[in-house]
Amino acid sequence: MNNVQWTDDSYRYVWNLFRSYGMGLIFAANIFGAGSIYILSSVGVSFRFTLLWVLPLSLGVGLVVHEMSARLAVLDQPLMGYIRDVIGSPAAKAFAVFIAFIMHLWSVANYALTGAALAFLTPLDSVVIATVLSGAAGITLIELRVYQRIEAVIATLVLVVFGSYLVIFLGIDIPVADVARGLVPAVRTKMGPLTMIIALVGTTIYYPNFFIQTSMHQAKEFDTVSQYRRDHTVGLVAAVLMSMAVLIVAAITVPSGVVSLVDPARPLVEELGSWALTVFIVGAGAASFSSATGTLFGAGFMVPQAFGNDTAFGDRPFRIVVNGLIVLSLLLAVPILTFTDFSAVQLALVVPAVNGVIGLPVTVLALYGAMHRYYNPTWIENVIFIGIVILMFLVALLTATSLAETIRMLV
Template sequence: MSTSTYFERSVSGTKQFVNRYGLGLLFAANIFGAGSVFILSEAGSDFGFALLWVLPLALLAGLAMHEMSARLAAADRPLMIYITDRIGQTAAKPLAIGISFIMQFWSVANYALAGAAFVYISPLSNLYIGTILMAALGIALVELRLYSRIEGVVAALVLAIFGSYLVIVMGLDLPLGDVTTGFVPTLVSEFGYLTMIIALLGTTVYYPNFFIQTSMSGTKDWDVVEKYRRDHTFGMVAVIGLSIAVMVVAAMTIPDGGDITLTAPGEPLADALGPWALDVFIIAAGAASFTSATGTLFGAGFMIPQAYGRKTMFGDRPFRLVVHSLICLSVLFALPLLAFTGFTPVSLAITMPAVNGVIGLPITAIALFAAVNRYFDPSRIEQAGFLLVVIVLFIGSALTAQDLAGTIANYL
């Protein structure tokens, strides 16, 4: 086989892989922003292996939510259009704007983290300028307009991030007994424990992805559930496997109760591979933060035009206008939070998913459940499973709201 033929086949195979799993990798990128790295590291540092059980729960909940979402996507029934049909445009417009406003707090945290990573690896020393530059880069990414281009960029970044942490786990002497015990569900009456549970659920069962998935029929040109199911299952399993790895590494290497700094999750990688690995981690964390900050807002790019009665497409003018506006809003919130409160990029990354988990996630869960029951005829077992997920998410939100308020008050 000639070199040119081999290259052509490699390129063709890569394109097929990205087309088949690229949307799932976009979901993975949204889920596994740098914020997830720090949330998982905080969980492992503060509670050891005790919260590992939340991750399989998050996988099951995420797959159940995506199963509902995939059915809507294959039938080209965007979730926000269903909500608008049910409650009317008068109520849907402020609801879509409100959820999008809450959603952009993920981007507040992730652009701040991307800015911090950029400052760490570059001569620039001003965090605020770094944050603004990352937001400007997000606008530039959206201006690529063609989804296939963005999908390819995101896929490459996500696979590089996954690889960096899998390397270190393979080099660790895992205490299998303690790790196994961590998968047994337990509830601890300790400040921050319940907030961490909903933060893990909120950052893994990532509700913007459902608004994106149900709106992608015209872009992906898939009309069968199996293609969406294969795609999102790949992304979810990869994210949960990586999340388990990050939490285990943190539990074994980061001192109990130690502060989670920008470099803390990467220091074990540097110990295993050499000092250069810390720089690689920071670059990967910055890339993860950037892709998550921007990709998350794609959900709002669909939601708001749909609430106003427009059947928007990925990258069209209304989509870009909404995403660009929210990117700018994210920066306007990030700068004063960093300047005038006790929040740091890392503490923002740990807190903001919980905010979304308490507010946006249960609303999305009940809307998905109602939409699937309206348009389809799920079996009793499916209905029971879907309803159980909705109840768990609602209970989690109710139990953690007060704890979350206390956590935010401490930073303010």
């Protein structure tokens, strides 16, 4: 009888943890997708530990932007509702559909990399078929409809990813002194390091999360800003810690540029054994699937809200939009993988940048405007918020310049 009671108590404890921090872990999942894994690996290879300090900085910036978002969430004021009021219904509809299309490009890349991981780990011999199966699994997840169930699944996947990289991280010798020096800010004027700094900031501050957070009042039933703040802080810290682990592991073990699914893991296999490859691919696949699916939650709220619907998580308009974008992601991913020279990893590196260049600065600007409608920020808060808006437009500008050159080299 005591064993049953202990099991029930444990279940309730885990359920309460997911309730308190599950949305933040979804944010972590959305941030830490396929692109992040390979972008971070590339940074570690090219610059070793010298840009490590950017990740704690990105955490600070992300917390500031989420502070704006949380203040709207506790008032149950979705960001798209504010945008619709400001620019009008016709413009809001066009904007929402356009941004949703751009947003779903993240899922194109992540479902493709999920498929590549699935094909590697199973007898399936086709990345295309495995990609389609990954998208079908995403639709199945959405059809659970109840937010708490979906939150629990994605939060569990995030913990799997975290555990995978923790196992690898603990299996290698870490040069503590070099890592510590990498945490000391050092700004370089050369375009290469500067562009990677901006890319790391933009990867951590992921704009669909703000549309999600400001729309989750009914599902989460948080009553105070502090509850939202605690939740998203845990999520962002988890994402940054995972990012730091990937960058450090790549800086230590990867001898050359990352070009394929398994390249970041090859040195780990030599150092730790064949199990490291499986652990790495499981982590990459889980991260990609959770990010591909969770990202589209933002569109599931945003599009119906632009059309004047007070949508809730899992209702019919939400599911129509999210499932439709998953299908569209597959319809775009399959021909790209079949008829072009783009690999799943190349998609993971390029497409997320296309996503962020357009959506990130506009979203942060809208958050700033909404803050002034619903709150009266202090002058210090105003200075900080304006600085973040300027930084996000700088992120978009420099990323666009670098992205154009990257696409030219790949095509």
